[in-house]
Every structure is written in C-alpha cells, then in structure tokens.
Amino acid sequence: DAIALMNYTGANGVMSAEGLLSDPALFGRRVRAGVASMTSVDEAMAQRTRYSEPDPSTAEPVGALWPASGTEGCDLLREYLELTREYATPMRMVRAHAHRMLGEWLKEFHDVRDKLVRCHGTPEEYRNQLLEVSDELRACIVRTERDFPVEKLTDRALRRLEEAKELEERKAEAIRQQAAEESMLASL
Structure with missing residues (x-):
C-alpha cells in the first residue's frame, strides 16, 4: 500500500509511527504465499516499478504482510532489547515498546x-x-499451536461479572418480595 501511495501521490517516502511501535518489522517482514519479502528500503524502492498505474486501487499488489508466526513479537522484543544495549533508551520507552510488541498475546496470558x-x-x-x-x-504461544491470540477475561473481570449477576438476582428477588407484600396489603 505504501509503495502504491508513493507512486500515486509522488511522495518520496512514507512515515509510520503508531503501527511500527507494535510491529517494528512492518516494512521488513517476509510475506506469506510465496511472495518475495521486502527487507530493505532499496528493495522496496525497486518494487515501485511494479506500480505503474496512477490509481493505487488498480495497482498490482506485492502481497499482504502477515506475521510469520505467533512468536514474532517475542523475536522482535529480543532484537529490540539488544539494540537498547547499544543505543541509550529510557526504560519507560522500553516498557511501552515491550507491551506493544507482545500486546495481543498478553490479553490471553494474564x-x-x-x-x-x-x-x-x-x-x-x-x-x-x-x-x-x-x-x-x-513457550505459552507455542503450546497453543496457533498464530493468533484468543483474548480471555481476567480473573478480576470474571469476578466482577459474577458479582453483577448476583446483584441482579438479589434485586430481582427483592422486587418479587415487594410485589408479594403489596399484593397481600391490597387484599386486606
């Protein structure tokens, strides 16, 4: 998409901030289905020739980018942490990036x-x-034998749901008792 948009707009580059926080390999990942990977800016620029049409919606796609496996975020974090040894990075940023790279899986493995x-x-x-x-x-991801997480409610959220259900049941019982009392009083 980025290359098609560059051709369409005549821009010399594309900036991505938010997406790269959770997926630093966004522009360098191998793609599925046997489509060649773009591992460098030079290679990506060479691919620009595939987009000769002015309308990006009709341009020939290079292929959809997908994680190679569910463990890719773990690999990226390991590589990122090595880079933080070489380049001074505030730990608050490291924490945020770690959460973003592992993100969706953390919703399953609380x-x-x-x-x-x-x-x-x-x-x-x-x-x-x-x-x-x-x-x-x-290790948790490998045990699932899936490439995608399945979000689960936390124990705390489950307790809150159970408490809300119990509260509704008590409320319904109180309403039934009140109606019975009103019925008895009306019959007097």
Missing part, C-alpha cells in the same frame, strides 16, 4: 502480563527480566 508489569531494576536487570518474560510467553 499471568505473563502480570510478570511483565512487575519488571523493574537497573536497565540491565530490566532487560534480563523482559527476556525471561518474553521466553515464557513464547
């Missing part, structure tokens, strides 16, 4: 998410804890 939230310490200690969390999440 215990791993809780461990991620509890990570702390010096930058090196923090990185090591994040690596442990990432490895644990990878």
Whole structure:
C-alpha cells in the first residue's frame, strides 16, 4: 500500500509511527504465499516499478504482510532489547515498546502480563527480566499451536461479572418480595 501511495501521490517516502511501535518489522517482514519479502528500503524502492498505474486501487499488489508466526513479537522484543544495549533508551520507552510488541498475546496470558508489569531494576536487570518474560510467553504461544491470540477475561473481570449477576438476582428477588407484600396489603 505504501509503495502504491508513493507512486500515486509522488511522495518520496512514507512515515509510520503508531503501527511500527507494535510491529517494528512492518516494512521488513517476509510475506506469506510465496511472495518475495521486502527487507530493505532499496528493495522496496525497486518494487515501485511494479506500480505503474496512477490509481493505487488498480495497482498490482506485492502481497499482504502477515506475521510469520505467533512468536514474532517475542523475536522482535529480543532484537529490540539488544539494540537498547547499544543505543541509550529510557526504560519507560522500553516498557511501552515491550507491551506493544507482545500486546495481543498478553490479553490471553494474564499471568505473563502480570510478570511483565512487575519488571523493574537497573536497565540491565530490566532487560534480563523482559527476556525471561518474553521466553515464557513464547513457550505459552507455542503450546497453543496457533498464530493468533484468543483474548480471555481476567480473573478480576470474571469476578466482577459474577458479582453483577448476583446483584441482579438479589434485586430481582427483592422486587418479587415487594410485589408479594403489596399484593397481600391490597387484599386486606
């Protein structure tokens, strides 16, 4: 899409911020279905020649980008953490990026998410804890034999739903009792 839009608009580049926070490999991932990957800007620019039509909706697509596996976020986090050793990065940013890279799977594996939230310490200690969390999440993902997460309610959310259900039942019972009392009083 980005290449088609560059051709259509005549722009020299595309900027992506939000999408790259959760998927830093957005423009460098191998694609499924045997379509060639674009692993560098030069390669991506060479692909521009495939888009000769002025309307991007009629341009020949390079292929849809999809994660190669469910564990890709764990791989990206590991690579990112190595880069934070080389390039000074505030730990608050590292924390945010870790949450974004592992994001959707943390909605299924709440215990791993809780461990991620509890990570702390010096930058090196923090990185090591994040690596442990990432490895644990990878093992959980592999056990599912799926490439996609299945969001689950937390124990707290389940308790709140149960409490709300009990409250509704007590309310309904109180209304029934009140109606019975009113009926008795009306018959006097």
